[in-house]
Amino acid sequence: MAIIVFLLLHWYLSLFGQTFYLHRYSAHKMFTMSKFWEKFWYMYTWITQGTSYLNARAYAILHRMHHAYSDTQLDPHTPHFFKEAFTMRK
Numbered sequence: 001m002a003i004i005v006f007l008l009l010h011w012y013l014s015l016f017g018q019t020f021y022l023h024r025y026s027a028h029k030m031f032t033m034s035k036f037w038e039k040f041w042y043m044y045t046w047i048t049q050g051t052s053y054l055n056a057r058a059y060a061i062l063h064r065m066h067h068a069y070s071d072t073q074l075d076p077h078t079p080h081f082f083k084e085a086f087t088m089r090k
């Protein structure tokens, strides 16, 4: 039972770091925060995502390319030009 709770917490906490810090803050600049809170959320996301963590700057660049070139050869997130998920960039 404890492992299920751990996995659910890990999943949801890392998902929150993805949407709140990497997507909305780093890639889209939807809001601002102080350097303290920026470092806090950086560490939070790094800890909760573990080996899946992608540097916030790198994520922002890839994600902005995704919006600029949706579903073209330059889109790093599109499923149209990759045969399976393992060869896709984040």
Ligand SMILES: [Zn+2]
Binding pocket: 023, 027, 028, 063, 067
């Ligand atoms: Zn976006």
